[in-house]
Amino acid sequence: MPNFIRGYxxxxxxxxxxxxRYIAEANYxxxxxxxxxxxxxxxFSITAFGECLPYHENKISLNREVLDIYGLPTLIMDAEWKTxxxxxxxxxxxxxxxxLEAAGLKDVKTFDDGGNPGLGIHEMGTARMxxxxxxSVLNKWNQVHSLPNxxxxxxxxxxxxxxxxxSLTYMAFTARAxxxxxxxxxxxxx
Ligand SMILES: Cc1cc2nc3c(=O)[nH]c(=O)nc-3n(C[C@H](O)[C@H](O)[C@H](O)COP(=O)(O)OP(=O)(O)OC[C@H]3O[C@@H](n4cnc5c(N)ncnc54)[C@H](O)[C@@H]3O)c2cc1C
Numbered sequence: 001m002p003n004f005i006r007g008y009x010x011x012x013x014x015x016x017x018x019x020x021r022y023i024a025e026a027n028y029x030x031x032x033x034x035x036x037x038x039x040x041x042x043x044f045s046i047t048a049f050g051e052c053l054p055y056h057e058n059k060i061s062l063n064r065e066v067l068d069i070y071g072l073p074t075l076i077m078d079a080e081w082k083t084x085x086x087x088x089x090x091x092x093x094x095x096x097x098x099x100l101e102a103a104g105l106k107d108v109k110t111f112d113d114g115g116n117p118g119l120g121i122h123e124m125g126t127a128r129m130x131x132x133x134x135x136s137v138l139n140k141w142n143q144v145h146s147l148p149n150x151x152x153x154x155x156x157x158x159x160x161x162x163x164x165x166x167s168l169t170y171m172a173f174t175a176r177a178x179x180x181x182x183x184x185x186x187x188x189x190x
Contacts, residue, residue: 002088011049051163061075063075093112124155124160155170
């Protein structure tokens, strides 16, 4: 049994080495042409995408001491991986290698680059959606609790997307929020 909760997935694929493989070999003329007339070796790689649990203490705040070039406050990001994420990473690495070897791949190598928060391509959060204005920024319509004429429909409203690609969900929520805003405008509520 894994010693973490929630889960992860993998994305990846196979490809052959391209012409770039000979750049370092200093081949010229006919040698280079002949070398490149053969396709390169096959490689296959996968990357794991795991869920970070929605920790309340992982947060951002505004730094009013340090301003950007427009005079606006800059961002302080205060977030970390905790035990669940660290344990999940170990499992991702081991299970990835196990699958590739079971599929018949040779020379399987694993790595864990540490990947600190903020470096992932599916990052989200910071303006969470919730019922209580004391603990959330947006209501269920992606509308700012304290500013009803402001809707925030990017990835910030979500506290987690599990381990799957998030963009379609953002788009669906955006369409839903826009529809609601139009209806509210028609009723004269906004
Ligand atoms: C290489 C890569 C591949 C990906 N592949 C997939 C995929 O296959 N499927 C999937 O679902 N997701 C994928 N994602 C994730 C997806 O792109 C993001 O989750 C999504 O785009 C986030 O949307 P967003 O609106 O929250 O933020 P963004 O799309 O990042 O939009 C933020 C916008 O705000 C602007 N901005 C920032 N600061 C300021 C400022 N101070 N003033 C004004 N504007 C500002 C930025 O220029 C940007 O246009 C991928 C991401 C990457 C990097």
